[in-house]
Amino acid sequence: MTRPHVAPGAVFALCVGLYLAAAAALTWVATAQPWLGLRLGVVGQSVVVTDIAQGSAVSRDMIGKALLGLSADNQPTIPVTPLDLIEEPDGIGDQETQRRFFDRQDRLHDALRSGAVTLTFDQADGPESVAVRVQESRPVSDLPMKFWTQIFVAFVGMFIGTWVVCLRPHEQAGWWFLLSGIGLALASSSAAIYSSRELALSLKAYSVACRVNSGGSLLFGIGMVTLFLSYPRRIVPKPVLWLPTLLIGACILLVLGPGWPDNLNNAPDFIAIIMVALLLVIAAQVAANRRDPAARAMLGWLGVSVAVGAGGFVLTSILPTLMGLAPVIEQSTAFLFFLIIYAGIALAVTRYRLFDLANWSYGILFYGLGVALLLGLDAALIYGLSLGRAPAFGIALAAICTVYLPLRDKVWVLLKRKREIPAEELYRRVTQIAHARDPEDKQRLLRKFWSDIFNPLRIKDQPASTTITALQDDGRILTLASIGNLPALSLELAGQGSRLFSSRDLARADAILSLLDASLSQHETYLQAVSAERLRINRDMHDNIGVLLLSALHTGPRERKDLLIRQTLADLRELISNPDQTDWDLRDLLADLRAEIITHFEAAHITVTWQADEITKGRISHRLAHALRAFLREGTSNILRHSGATEAKVRIALESDGLQLTLSDNGSGFDSSVASLGNGFRNLRNRFTQLQGAFSYSTGAKGTTLTAFLPLFSTQKEAAAE
Template identity: 40%
Template sequence: MPRWLNTPITLPLTALALGLLMAAITVALTLGQPWMGLRLAASPEENAVVITAVAPTGPAAQAGAQPGAVLVALNGIALEADDLIEEPDMIESFDAFARFIARQDRLAQQLQGGGSILIALDEDEARALHPAPLRPLQTLPAAFWAQVLVGLFGFVAGSWVLGLRRSRAAAFLWLAGVGLLLSAHAAAIYSARELALPGAQFQMLSSLNHLGALGFGAGMIGLFLCYPVRLVPSRWQFLPGIALLIWWGANQLRLLPTPALGFQLPVALALAAIAVCVALQYRATRTDPRARAALRWLGLAVLIGAGAFVMTIIVPILLGFDAPLSQGFAFLFFLPIYAGLALGVARYRLFELEDWAFRILFYLAGMVMLLVLDASLIALIAMDRAPAFGLSLLAVSLLYLPLRDDIGRRLLRRRNDVSGQMFRAITDVALTPPDTSRIERWQALLTASFDPLRIEPMAETPPHVRLAEEGSVLEIPAVDTLPPQRLVWARGGRALYSLHDLARAEEMVTMLDQAAASRRAYEMGAAEERARIAQDMHDNIGIQLTGALHSGSAARKDALIRETLSDLRDIISNANRADLELEELLADLRATMGEHLSSVGIALDWKVVGAGPSRSEPRQAHALRSILREAVSNALRHSGASQVRVRVRISPDAVHVSVEDNGRGIGDAIPQPGGGNGLSNMRARANGMGGEVIITEIPGGGTRVEAVLPMASAGKAA
C-alpha cells in the first residue's frame, strides 16, 4: 500500500469526498421533485392545507394562486393536513402510516405525470397548473441545509478521529457519524418536500432515517463502553448495536404494536443507556483525572446534544404530543457533540470544564423540567398549549431557578478568595528566615491549598504560574529565596488543576512576593538605621566626648557631656524636627568647634560667604554638622596643627565646605571609599544627599577636606 494511503489525513479526506458526494445526492434527489412554486402549511384544526407563500415566477403564480388560500384538492384528490407531516414517525399506527404512504404515492404520481394538473383553491373552480420538472436550488429551506451540514460534519469529524487514532473507541465514534449522516440526509429529503414523494422512496428514506438514528445510538453506547476506560469485555461492546439492529428489523417487518415502540422507544432507551455508561465511566475514572476530564468533555457534549434532540423530538412523540420544534433544526443539537469532540481530541482546556459542566447541566435540567411540566398540564388537566407553557415557565422561574442557584453555589464553591488565615500563613512564610524551614512552610501552604499528590523541585523557574501537561501539573515560579515548585495532580491525585486553581496560585505568589518585598524593605531600613546611628555616634558623640576629655574646666566638661546626651537622644529618636535656620546652625557650629579647638591651643579661622536659602532641612543640617565635626575632630586628634581654617560658601544649589589645617598632613594615609570609619562616614553622608567629599594633602603640610552638600530644594527641582 502506498505510504500516502496510510497517513492520518487520508481517511478524513476520503470521508470528506464521500460526504460531499452524499450531500450532492441528497440535494439532487430533493431538486429532482416536481415543483409547483408553493410554500404550504398544515392547518390541523381545519384539516386543510394552506398556501403561505407563492414563488413570483413559479407555476402556481401563473395559475393565479395567492398566499392565504386553501389548497383543497389536486387532480380531484382532496388534500389533508396530515399530507404535510414533516416526520412520519409521528403517525400513531402502522395502518395510518400505510395510508399516509399510499396518499403520498398517489399525489406524487399526479405531480410527476408530466402534464398539467388541476388544483382547487378554496371553493373556486379548479385551475390548471403545470409543475416544473425540477425544483430551483434557492427554494430549499434552511432546515434542509441544517440537516445536510450536520450529517456531513458528524461523518467527517468521526472519520478525522479515526484517522488520528485507529482504536475501537474511534471506530465506534465513526459508526455514530455514519449513522448521523444517514439519518440527517434521509430526513432532509422527505422533510423538505413541497407536498409529496413517491411511496417507495419515502418508505426507504424513513427506514434509512431509523437505521441511522439507531446506528448513532449504537456507536455512542459502544464508545462509552470502552472510552475512556473499558467497562465490559470487548465482545460485549457490540451487543447494544446488535440489539438495536434487531429492533430496527422488527420495526421494518411491523412486528411491534406501534411505530412509537418501533422507533421512538429504542432511541430513548439508547439515550438512557448512554447516560448510564457515562455515569459508570465517571465512577471508573475517579482515580484518573485526565481520563475523567476527557469524559466530562465528551460525555457532557453527547448528553446535551443527543439529549436535547430526544427531549424535543422523540419523547413528545412517544408520549403522544406534537414536537415543539422542527426536526430539521433539532438536528443542530448534534453540533455540540462534535464541537466538544474536536476540542477534546485537541485536548484544549479540558481542565476548564468542571465548573460550566455543572451550569450547563443545571440549564438542561431546567429545560427538561419545563417540557415535562408543560406536557403534564396538557395531558392531565387538558389545558391549552399556550397557557400550559406560560404556567410551566412561571413555575420553573419561581421554583427551579432559585434552587439551581443555591445548589450551584454549594457545588461550585471554591476556595478562591484568600482568607485572613491564608494571609497570615503567607506572611509567616515571608517573615521566616531563608532556610530549610521556610521552604517547608511554603510547601505546607501549597499542600493545604491544592492537596497535590506530590510536590517536585524544578531545575528552572517558569516565568509565571502556569498549568502544564494538560492541567495535571501546576508550576509555581521562584519567589524571593524560595525555589520553584511543581505540583503534580490536584486533590490527592483525583483531579486536574483548574483555572480557579491557577488564579488562586497567582494570587498567593503575588501576595508572597509583596510580603517578601516588604520584609526586605524593613530589613534594609533597619540596616540603614543602624548605619545612621553608627555614623552619628562616631561623628557627633565622638567629637563631643573628645572635647569634654580635653576641657580643663569642670563646668565646660559638664556642659559638653549634657550636649552629648542631648545629641545621643536625637540620634536614637532621629527626631523629625522642622527646618533649621542655616545662619543659626553655622553660628552654633562655629562656637562649638572654636571651644573645642581653643581648649587644646588650636586657632580657628572661620568665614561664611555667599547667599542662598535661609533654612536647611534636618537631614542636610545633620550631614553638615557631622562632616564639619568629623573634619575638625581629625585635625584636633591627628594633625598636630596650630590652626584650622574653615570656609563655608552658600549658593542657591549647594553648601560648599572646606576645612584645612596646617599640620603634618596625612600622606599615603588618605582614606579611600570603604576605608576608615570616620572619613568614610563623611563620604557616605555626602553621597547619600547627592554630594561628594574630597580629601587632599596641602603641599608644604596640612590636609584639606572639601564637601559639597546640595540643597534639598535643588534636588526636588531637579
C-alpha cells in the same frame, strides 16, 4: 520502499470539499421536486394553507383555506390529510397506515409531476376547485429552515469526526467516532429531504431516503457504543468490540430488508434500546476509571454531552413517538441535540481542557435543570390547568426567573464558599509566610498553605528557573513559579488525587502568588527601611553626637561642659524624633558650625583658621545640612583624637554647582589602611555618595586633609550666590 506521506491538513481539506459537494447535491435533490408555492399546516383535522410563496400560481386569496384534495387532468381527486404532512414516516404507528401513507404520497407526487393540477379548497358555500400550473423545480430560497438545520448537523458531524481522525489518526477511538459521524450525517441529510418536502415525494425517493435515515441512525449507534467500549479504556475483550456491529447490523438488515417498509416502525424502538445501552456502557467506563482523574474528566465530558444530547433527542422525539404522542419539537430541531454529543466527545477524544469540566459542569447542571423545570412547569400548566400555550409559558418563565435563578445563585455561592479559604484567612496566611524569618519555616508554611488550599496528592520542589505558573499533563500537575526567595513547586492531583486542577485553580494560584509576591516585596521594603533608619541613626550618632560628647569630655569649665551636653541631648532628640525636619538656612547653619568648631579647637588649644565664601541667603535640605555638619564634626573629632596637630584650617568655597569643603591640619597623620576600616570615613563617603557628591582624604607626616564636594540644587545655588 517508504510509503508516501500525506499531510493531515490536506486530507482534512479534501474531506471538507467532499462534504460541501454532498451538501450541494442534496440541495439539488430537494429543489428538483415539483412546486406549488404553498405553505401548509395542520389545524384540527384539516390541512390549511398558511401562506403562499411569491411566484406561486395560486392566488393569495386561498390563504387560510383548507386544502381538501388534488387531482391531475382527468384523474380522480386524491384527498390531502394531516398524515400527508407528517415529518418522520417511521413514527406512523401501524404497517397498514404506513403503506397507505407511502401510496398516497407516490400518487400525489405523480399528479404534481404532470404539470397541471386541480386543487380543491373548502369554502363557506362548498368545495371550490382551482386549476394551477405546477412548476418543475422548487426555488432554493423556498427551502425551509428545517432543511438547512439538518444539512448543517450532517456537515458538522462529519466535520468534527474527520477533524478528530486527522488529529489522532492512529487511535482506534477516533475512527469509531468518525463512523458515528457518518451515521449521523446519513440520518440527518436524508431526513432533510423528506421532512422539508412541500407536500409529497415519490415512493422511490422515500424508499431511498428512509432506508438511509434508518441505517444512518443505527450506524451512529454502532460507532457510539463501540467507541465507549474502547475509550478511554477498553473494558471488554477485543472480539467483544465487534458485538455492537453484529447486533446493530442485524437490526439494520431487518429494517432495510426486502420487506420494507413493514419493519420501518421498529427503528425508533432499536434507537431507544441503543441509547439505553450507550448509557450503560458509559456507566461501566465510569466505574472502570474511577481512580483515574483524567479519564474521569474525559468521561465527564462524554457523560454530560450524551446525557444532554441523546437524552434530549430521545425525550423530545423518540419517546413521544413510542408513546403514540406528537413529538415535543420537530425532528429537524431535535437533530441539534446531536451537536452537543459531538462537541463533548470531540473535546474528550482530543483531551481539550479536561481540567475545566468541574467548573463547567455546575453551569451545565444548573442551566439544564432550569430548562427542564421550565418545560415541566409549562407542560403542567397546559395539560393540568388547561392554560393556553403563551400564558403558560409566560407564567413558567416568570416562576423560573423569580424563584429558581436566585436560589441557584445562593446554592452556587454556598458551594464555592465551602471550597475556598476565607479572604481574611488567606491574607493572614500570606502575611505569615512573608514575615517568617527562618527560610525553613518559610518553606514549611508555604507547603502547608498550598496543601490547605488545593489538598494535592504530592508537593515537589521544582528548579529555581521555573518562572511560569501553568497546568501540565491535562491538569494533573499545577506548577507554581518561584517568587522572591521562595522555591518553585509542583502540585500533583488536587483533592488527594480525586480531581484535576482546573483553569480556575490556575487563576487562583496566579492571584495568590501575586499577593504573596507583593507581600514579600512590601516586607523586604520594610526591612530595608528599618535597616536604612538604623544606619542613619548609627551614622548620625557617630558623626554628630560622638563629636559633641568628645568635646564635652575635653572641656574644662563646667558651664561649657553643661552647654555641650545640653546641645548633645537636643541633637539626640532631633535625631530620633524628627528625622525629616525642615530645611536649614545655609548662612545660619555655617555660622553655627563656625562657632561650634572653633570652640572645640580652642578648648584643645589648637589654632584654627576658618575661611568661607560670602553667602547672603539660601536654604538647603536637612540631608545636605547633616552631611555638612557630619563632615566638619567628624574631621574635628579625628584631629582632636589622633593628629597631635597644633593648627587646623577650614575652607568652604561656593562653586558653580555646590560647596567645596576642605579641613586640614599639621599633625602627624595616620595609617590610611586602619582609617579605611573605621565607621567615620566610611559613613562620610556613603553620605556624600548618596547625595551625588564626593569625599576623599589624604594623610602623611605633615598632616591630613579631608576634601568633600556637596552638590546644591539650582535654586539653592542661585540663592546662595546672591
